[in-house]
Structures are given as structure tokens and as C-alpha cells.
Amino acid sequence: MRPALRRTSDGDDVTAPGNPSLGNNPRLDRWVSMCADGRVLVRSGKVELGQGVLTVLAQIAADELEVDPARVVMVPALTDASPDESYTAGSLSVQHSGGALRQVCARVRTLFLDAVAARWDVPADDLRIDDGTICAPDGRRSSYWELSGEVALDQDAAGAGARPAGVRRSVGRSLPRLDVPDKVAGRRRFLHDLRPPGLLFGRVVRPPSRGARLLTVDDARARAVPGVVAVVRDGSFLGVLAEREESALRGLEALRAGCTWDQPGTLPDELDLAAFLVGAPAQTVVLHEDGPDGDGPDGDEPPAADVRTIRARFTRPFLAHASIAPSAGIAQWDDGRLRVWTHSQGVYNLRTEIVRSLGLPPEDVVVQHVEGAGCYGHNAADDAAYDAVLLARTVPGRPVQVVWTRADELSWGPLGPAMVVEVEADVDASGQVRRWRHDVWSNGHSARPGGPSASPPLAAMHVADPAAPVPSTDPPLKNGGGSGRNAVPGYAFPRQRVRSHVLTTMPLRTSALRALGAHLNVYAIESVVDELALACGADPVEYRLGLLTDPRAREVLVAAAERAGWSSPLEDPAGTRGRGVGVARYKNTGAYCAVVAEVEAESSVRVARLTIATDVGLVVNPDGVVNQIEGGALQAVSWTTKERVRFDTHQVTSQDWEQYPILTFSEVPPVDVVLLDRPDQPSLGAGETSIGPTAAAIGNALRAAIGVRVGSLPLSAENVVAAMDASS
Amino acid sequence: MSAAPAAEPVRLHVNGVEHDVVCDPDTPLLYALRNDLGLVGAKFGCGLGLCGACNVLVDGHPTHSCDTPVWAVAGKRITTVEGLGQDGRPHRLQETFVEAQALQCGYCTSGMIVTAAALLEREPEVDEAGVRRALDGNLCRCGAHNRIVRAVLCARPCAGRATGTT
Numbered sequence: 001m002r003p004a005l006r007r008t009s010d011g012d013d014v015t016a017p018g019n020p021s022l023g024n025n026p027r028l029d030r031w032v033s034m035c036a037d038g039r040v041l042v043r044s045g046k047v048e049l050g051q052g053v054l055t056v057l058a059q060i061a062a063d064e065l066e067v068d069p070a071r072v073v074m075v076p077a078l079t080d081a082s083p084d085e086s087y088t089a090g091s092l093s094v095q096h097s098g099g100a101l102r103q104v105c106a107r108v109r110t111l112f113l114d115a116v117a118a119r120w121d122v123p124a125d126d127l128r129i130d131d132g133t134i135c136a137p138d139g140r141r142s143s144y145w146e147l148s149g150e151v152a153l154d155q156d157a158a159g160a161g162a163r164p165a166g167v168r169r170s171v172g173r174s175l176p177r178l179d180v181p182d183k184v185a186g187r188r189r190f191l192h193d194l195r196p197p198g199l200l201f202g203r204v205v206r207p208p209s210r211g212a213r214l215l216t217v218d219d220a221r222a223r224a225v226p227g228v229v230a231v232v233r234d235g236s237f238l239g240v241l242a243e244r245e246e247s248a249l250r251g252l253e254a255l256r257a258g259c260t261w262d263q264p265g266t267l268p269d270e271l272d273l274a275a276f277l278v279g280a281p282a283q284t285v286v287l288h289e290d291g292p293d294g295d296g297p298d299g300d301e302p303p304a305a306d307v308r309t310i311r312a313r314f315t316r317p318f319l320a321h322a323s324i325a326p327s328a329g330i331a332q333w334d335d336g337r338l339r340v341w342t343h344s345q346g347v348y349n350l351r352t353e354i355v356r357s358l359g360l361p362p363e364d365v366v367v368q369h370v371e372g373a374g375c376y377g378h379n380a381a382d383d384a385a386y387d388a389v390l391l392a393r394t395v396p397g398r399p400v401q402v403v404w405t406r407a408d409e410l411s412w413g414p415l416g417p418a419m420v421v422e423v424e425a426d427v428d429a430s431g432q433v434r435r436w437r438h439d440v441w442s443n444g445h446s447a448r449p450g451g452p453s454a455s456p457p458l459a460a461m462h463v464a465d466p467a468a469p470v471p472s473t474d475p476p477l478k479n480g481g482g483s484g485r486n487a488v489p490g491y492a493f494p495r496q497r498v499r500s501h502v503l504t505t506m507p508l509r510t511s512a513l514r515a516l517g518a519h520l521n522v523y524a525i526e527s528v529v530d531e532l533a534l535a536c537g538a539d540p541v542e543y544r545l546g547l548l549t550d551p552r553a554r555e556v557l558v559a560a561a562e563r564a565g566w567s568s569p570l571e572d573p574a575g576t577r578g579r580g581v582g583v584a585r586y587k588n589t590g591a592y593c594a595v596v597a598e599v600e601a602e603s604s605v606r607v608a609r610l611t612i613a614t615d616v617g618l619v620v621n622p623d624g625v626v627n628q629i630e631g632g633a634l635q636a637v638s639w640t641t642k643e644r645v646r647f648d649t650h651q652v653t654s655q656d657w658e659q660y661p662i663l664t665f666s667e668v669p670p671v672d673v674v675l676l677d678r679p680d681q682p683s684l685g686a687g688e689t690s691i692g693p694t695a696a697a698i699g700n701a702l703r704a705a706i707g708v709r710v711g712s713l714p715l716s717a718e719n720v721v722a723a724m725d726a727s728s
Numbered sequence: 729m730s731a732a733p734a735a736e737p738v739r740l741h742v743n744g745v746e747h748d749v750v751c752d753p754d755t756p757l758l759y760a761l762r763n764d765l766g767l768v769g770a771k772f773g774c775g776l777g778l779c780g781a782c783n784v785l786v787d788g789h790p791t792h793s794c795d796t797p798v799w800a801v802a803g804k805r806i807t808t809v810e811g812l813g814q815d816g817r818p819h820r821l822q823e824t825f826v827e828a829q830a831l832q833c834g835y836c837t838s839g840m841i842v843t844a845a846a847l848l849e850r851e852p853e854v855d856e857a858g859v860r861r862a863l864d865g866n867l868c869r870c871g872a873h874n875r876i877v878r879a880v881l882c883a884r885p886c887a888g889r890a891t892g893t894t
């Protein structure tokens with residue numbers, strides 16, 4: 001249930017009562033078809049990203065139709081067939097697609113009941129449905145499948161009189177994921193595994209650095225590689241096509257060796273990234289203001305003599321998606337019509353981008369989703385699809401599969417933006433916060449294809465007639481925000497001011513990475529709150545409870561603390577351990593999560609244990625939620641303790657798993673998750689909610705272990721030592 | 729544009745069956761498996777021997793098929809995730825991975841199962857720390873690690889068969 005990241009400019013207020021998915025796709029037959037053979041086809045515009053969403057949606061549909069979930073076939077998203085639900089992002093799939101399916105299926109069920117009632121002349125209320133079989137009290141039976149040809153679903157869901165099934169058979173149970181059997185057996189399931197007849201293997205030579213321009217290419221050696229079919233060049237976009245995959249790779253290397261490039265250095269100094277972010281041209285937006293913000297003489301409340309100001313700076317580097325599979329795409333042109341297979345987060349959005357970039361009529365382009373490896377935001381899936389489109393255009397009639405290299409995946413995919421956060425809190429002698437200020441500097445967190453501020457596909461910026469790069473932007477805070485996501489504290493502080501400074505220049509392409517700005521914003525806020533607690537000698541959990549008014553936030557905090565044994569002292573024979581806590585409501589409108597972390601700080605920072613409590617509203621699939629919470633938390637451990645994209649003045653240099661290490665089995669702590677079920681509350685996405693609180697809990701645990709606050713992520717030995725030096 | 733690939737067949741012994749694969753002998757085993765034999769369980773992750781997604785067993789040892797040329801394994805016993813089960817029944821690990829729902833995206837899964845199968849063969853009583861050590865070369869970005877460890881521990885002969893979905 002990590003419906004990954006977020007809708008962008010067309011995003012929706014998650015608290016809005018209207019369901020955008022249904023509003024944009026009102027017709028029943030867009031969503032559901034009954035088959036005479038006893039299957040129910042369910043179409044969602046949301047896609048499987050490894051988060052298990054299709055299983056959850058099948059559960060919701062099955063309950064509302066009163067059928068066994070095994071009958072439900074989830075159809076992969078396909079343009080012009082599936083509902084257009086924009087991106088699978090923002091942890092909104094269960095809310096949006098699930099909510100729509102609930103209404104649609106209730107309406108479908110009602111239509112069938114009414115049809116049977118009319119035919120048999122019995123009240124619809126007397127009919128019962130048992131796994132799709134409709135039963136009358138007198139023993140007569142019919143079924144969805146029998147009537148599939150007769151009950152028309154070519155009408156809007158909005159029709160009055162849908163009676164919800166009101167029974168939960170599947171929802172609330174840990175139904176095993178539908179895709180797991182194929183994946184443990186090694187069956188063909190991923191886009192990378194597809195081998196349509198006539199497939200050619202395509203590979204792209206990416207420029208050696210960000211600003212590079214291809215001057216000359218000698219492709220004789222590449223063309224001489226047995227199996228190579230063609231070399232494709234368009235400006236600085238260069239690729240090779242081959243009958244065999246290993247030929248494509250050899251062709252790629254031969255081609256690379258034959259290139260000369262013009263390579264200006266365009267990247268800032270990685271070792272002084274914070275100075276770059278704070279100094280670069282940016283657009284400043286006041287995201288939130290609460291109460292007068294004066295600090296005299298023009299303000300209305302000059303600081304009192306007993307008020308002191310706490311200031312702290314927090315930074316994070318650029319982060320890579322670092323999915324285990326490099327991005328891939330397949331495309332095939334036939335008579336000017338184009339078909340694309342992609343692991344993009346939005347098939348309609350990708351189509352919009354292709355149509356816009358190539359000037360094609362939309363009806364000539366079909367885009368279908370096929371699963372890829374784990375997707376944690378806007379990765380290179382759309383770019384790889386576009387690469388395939390460009391290469392395939394030169395070989396009409398033949399499908400072309402492009403798979404990125406590991407180096408390109410880590411260096412050319414959109415990155416999670418580097419960020420700086422400064423928090424300033426005025427505190428009086430009693431430890432009360434009198435004023436709170438939060439400033440965040442960052443590149444934008446959104447460049448998704450298809451939107452108004454979309455960044456062009458990577459290859460479109462490299463062709464001879466290139467599209468200009470578009471600096472990424474932030475979605476508005478009411479849609480969850482980007483840099484400012486979770487920058488507004490969930491605490492009752494007076495006189496708050498939260499600003500974002502979004503860079504208008506973009507040396508490294510950035511876009512949405514799981515939780516967006518929430519990772520560093522929650523880290524920062526929870527760090528300062530911890531310092532405030534320490535300063536007045538309060539227990540960090542008690543101190544937070546004194547400031548939290550939302551009962552659901554309080555409950556997750558108490559639940560995590562209790563489960564972690566917070567009230568008993570931490571065993572720490574060697575004096576190297578610490579325990580810390582972090583809590584947040586994701587996006588301030590989503591799921592609640594509190595984390596207690598234990599760390600051990602010796603030669604490096606090791607997370608020894610995580611205890612997490614979460615409230616995601618009604619839980620559709622408990623094990624699915626736990627899986628998402630664990631996964632988010634472990635990814636946050638990895639980002640927070642280890643990860644940093646490295647670069648020089650020309651290019652990202654962390655291009656393999658040795659230069660960009662991620663958490664390994666021996667470093668993974670035990671994770672204990674407590675789920676607070678709220679059957680009476682709407683379901684909220686779980687995939688991103690544990691990121692910020694986990695990072696914060698680790699930082700606070702490290703503070704407890706070493707007595708020093710480390711504001712620079714990752715919490716590497718280098719950054720920890722620097723913080724210790726600075727404090728001594 | 730170019731000549732057809734060299735037509736010297738390489739004999740590969742995969743999952744108990746002999747195959748003659750016509751390809752350049754330097755072809756990575758991964759591509760011969762996926763593209764010539766249609767066995768797509770082993771995955772491309774890095775091509776550099778650093779992630780384990782492509783792991784297969786060569787004479788029982790976990791091996792990166794991405795950087796192993798076919799000439800080096802000619803005549804050796806190769807087992808992929810598709811060949812781990814016996815008599816039409818899945819390998820015990822394939823069952824425990826389902827029971828523990830030990831994955832998210834599942835792209836790392838076949839490499840994990842193959843590596844763990846060799847581990848259990850070698851060390852049927854392995855403990856949790858041993859499982860973690862053995863899997864340290866297999867990366868998972870989704871954070872399914874603890875579930876994977878649980879699935880491997882449950883597949884030990886000593887664990888019995890009484891496990892359930894979490």
C-alpha cells in the first residue's frame with residue numbers, strides 16, 4: 001500500500017469529499033466487467049509498483065461485489081481502456097482508486113440485484129449474493145456471470161441507489177499478494193522479461209557529463225559487432241540496436257569509445273552543497289503563517305528579555321532511487337502508430353509527454369503498464385520508455401527494448417533533491433516556544449511527465465532539436481507540497497512561519513523521491529523538539545505529548561513508546577547506545593506514525609532496533625501495511641545513515657553499488673510494527689509515512705548516544721566527527 | 729551491417745537438461761539463460777557482480793550469471809530459480825517466501841532464493857546471523873530483508889512446516 005508518491009499540479013486535496021478518480025472516470029464499465037466464465041475484470045488507473053496495491057484494490061472490489069477475491073482479475077493500466085487516475089503516487093491509491101472502486105462496485109452490485117428482482121418479481125432486498133451467485137428466498141438462482149450480457153454497465157456510477165454491501169470479508173485480512181507466486185517461481189512478469197516476437201535490444205550511450213554535447217562519432221567498430229543492426233544518432237542522443245542483448249552491450253561500449261564530446265563543467269561543489277543551495281537563485285514562498293510574526297520594532301511582540309533563540313541547520317545530500325533493476329521500456333512503431341510498454345507511474349501522463357514531444361495524435365499512441373522493480377517515486381521509467389520510442393522509430397514493425405545500465409540508473413535518473421532546512425525557535429525561560437520559523441532550500445520535488453511543469457524526457461533534451469530543461473517545481477502545500485512537505489510542525493507552537501526557497505536553477509535533475517521533503521523536514525523539526533525537551537529536562541515523549549493536540553498522533557506516540565519499553569532504561573553496558581523518538585502525520589493530512597530507534601555509535605552509526613506504531617485508518621490488508629511500513633523505515637535507515645550521491649564538476653560519480661552503497665542484510669535492524677486499526681476512518685496510504693519519523697528517531701537516538709546533534713545527513717562517520725568537532 | 733554471431737554451440741546443462749546454445753562464448757550466462765533458454769528468473773541488476781539479482785547455482789555454488797561467460801560454465805551443473813523445485817513441487821523456500829510474503833517488488837527475489845537454497849544445502853541449521861551474512865551480497869531496495877530472513881529460517885529442515893502468513 002505504498003502507492004508511492006504524489007499527484008502533482010493536478011493533485012487533489014486528500015480531505016476533499018469528492019473522489020477525483022471517479023469524477024474523471026464516472027462510467028462503470030471503465031472500472032468493471034463481468035465475464036461469462038465467472039471472472040470479474042477490474043481496471044484501475046493505479047499501477048503495481050511493488051507496493052501490493054492491486055491486491056488491496058482486488059480485496060475492496062471483491063467485498064463490495066460479494067465475490068471471492070480469487071475471481072477478481074486486476075487488469076494492468078492501459079491507455080483508453082483503464083480509468084485515467086493520473087500517477088500512482090502520494091500514498092493516495094487506496095483513497096482514490098479504492099474509494100472509486102467501492103462506489104462503482106456497489107453500484108454494479110445494485111444493478112444486478114435490481115435486474116434479478118425485476119425478472120423474478122421479488123423485492124431486491126430479499127435477494128442475497130454468495131460469491132457472485134444471486135439467490136432468492138425460494139431457492140431460485142442466477143449470477144453475475146449468467147447475466148453478464150444483459151446488465152448494461154455503460155452508465156455512470158453516480159446513479160442513485162447504490163447499496164453498499166456493508167460486509168467485510170476480504171478487507172481487513174492479510175490476503176496474500178496476487179503477484180507473489182509468479183515472482184518466487186521466476187515466471188515472466190517484469191517488463192524486463194518481455195520478449196515479444198522480433199524484439200531488438202536497444203542501448204543508449206548517455207553523455208559522459210551533464211552539459212556534454214556530442215561532437216563526432218566513429219561508429220565503425222560498433223557496426224562491426226556481430227549482431228548489431230543499427231546505430232542511431234540524433235544530436236547528442238546516441239543508441240545502438242542489436243539482435244542479441246550481449247551484442248547491444250558490446251555495441252554500446254564500442255560506440256562510446258568512438259565519441260568525442262564537448263564537456264563544460266556545470267555542477268556545483270559537492271563538498272559545499274549547502275552554500276550552493278542557500279545561495280542559488282530561488283523562488284521564496286511563505287507556505288504557512290500562523291499568528292503575528294513580528295520581531296519589533298515593526299512587529300507587535302518584541303522578544304522578551306528571557307526569550308532565547310535556538311537556531312539549527314539540517315542538510316541532506318542528493319539521493320538516488322537506486323532501484324534494484326535499472327529502468328527499462330519497450331516500444332514498437334507500426335504504420336505511424338506507436339505502442340509502448342512501461343513501468344511508469346502514469347500511463348496517460350507518459351502518453352501526454354510522448355505526444356507532446358513528438359507531435360503525434362494521442363489516438364495513435366497506446367501505453368501499457370508492465371511491472372518493474374520497486375518504484376519509490378519519479379524514477380527513470382519514463383525516460384527509458386522514451387529512449388525505446390526514439391530507437392524503435394528507426395525500425396518500424398519491430399519492438400525495441402531498452403534497459404539502462406546500472407551506471408546510468410544511478411547517475412542519470414532523476415534524483416531526490418538535496419535540501420537545507422533552518423529552524424529558529426524562540427523559547428522562554430519555562431521552555432515554552434514563543435515563535436517558530438522554518439525555512440527550506442531545495443530544488444523542486446516534481447518534474448513528472450505530462451504535467452504543466454513537466455521536465456521533458458531525458459532523450460528529448462539530447463536530440464538535435466532539443467527540448468529545454470525545465471527546473472522542477474513543488475506541488476502546492478494543499479496537495480502535500482514538495483520541499484515544504486511536513487515543514488509545518490504538528491505541534492501547537494504560536495507564531496509559526498514556514499517558507500520554502502525553491503531553486504530556479506537545476507544543475508542536477510530532481511524529482512519526487514518517496515516522502516519528498518518530509519524526510520528532512522521531519523528530521524529537522526523532531527531534532528529541535530528534542531533539543532527543547534532536553535533543555536528543560538523533560539522526557540522527549542512526555543514533552544511531545546504536552547504539545548500534541550491531535551489524539552491520533554498522541555496515540556501512535558504512546559503506542560510506539562510502550563512497545564519499545566521507553567519507560568525502562570536502555571541497556572547500554574558499553575556506553576555507546578542511545579534511544580530516540582520521532583513522530584509525524586504524513587503530509588499533515590495522511591497516516592500517523594511514531595518511531596522509537598535504538599542506535600549504536602562506535603566507528604559508525606548502526607541502527608540496532610526500530611519500533612513503530614502507525615495509524616493508517618481502516619486497514620485493508622494488515623500484512624501489506626506492515627510490509628510497507630517496514631520497507632519505508634528500512635529505506636529511511638539507509639538514506640539517513642549511508643546514502644549520498646557523489647559528483648564532481650561534470651557528472652555524478654557514484655555510479656555503482658560500491659560508490660553508492662545501500663543498507664545490507666547485516667546492517668538491517670529488527671523492525672517491530674504496531675498497527676492501530678481504525679475501522680471507522682478512511683484508509684490512508686502507508687508507503688511513505690514511516691520515512692520522516694524513522695530518520696528523526698535515528699537522529700535523536702544518536703544525540704542520546706553521543707551527546708551531540710548531527711544536522712548533516714547522512715550520519716556517516718565523517719559527518720558525526722565533524723559535528724563532534726564543531727561542538728567541542 | 730554485420731555478420732551473424734559465431735555459430736559455435738556451447739553446451740549448457742541447466743536444471744537437469746542439456747542445451748546447445750549458439751552464441752559468442754563470451755556471452756554472459758545471464759543472457760543465454762534469459763534470451764536463449766527462456767529462463768527469466770535470474771535478473772539483470774548491475775552487471776558487475778555487486779547485487780546478486782542474477783544469481784544462479786553453478787555446481788551448487790551461488791554465482792553471478794551477469795559476469796560469468798558461458799564458456800566458463802560449459803558442462804557444469806547450472807540451476808536457476810525455475811529449477812529448484814522437484815517433481816513439479818516448488819522448493820521449500822519458494823513456499824516460505826509466499827508464507828512470509830518476503831518481498832515487495834520481487835525483483836531481488838529469485839537471487840535471494842537461489843543464494844539461500846545453496847546456504848541451506850551447506851548449512852541446514854544456520855542461524856539468523858548466518859543467514860544475514862550469507863545474503864549480504866544480495867541487495868534489496870524495498871526493505872524486505874527481515875521477511876526474507878524469516879522465510880529462510882522457516883525453510884530450514886528443523887523449522888518444521890508450521891508457518892503462516894504473518
Ligand code: FES
Pocket residue numbers: 771772773774775776777778779780781782783792793794795
Ligand atoms: S546483476 Fe549480477 S550481480 Fe548484479
Ligand code: FES
Pocket residue numbers: 050324373374831832833834835836837867868869870871872
Ligand atoms: S523486494 Fe524489491 S528489491 Fe527486494
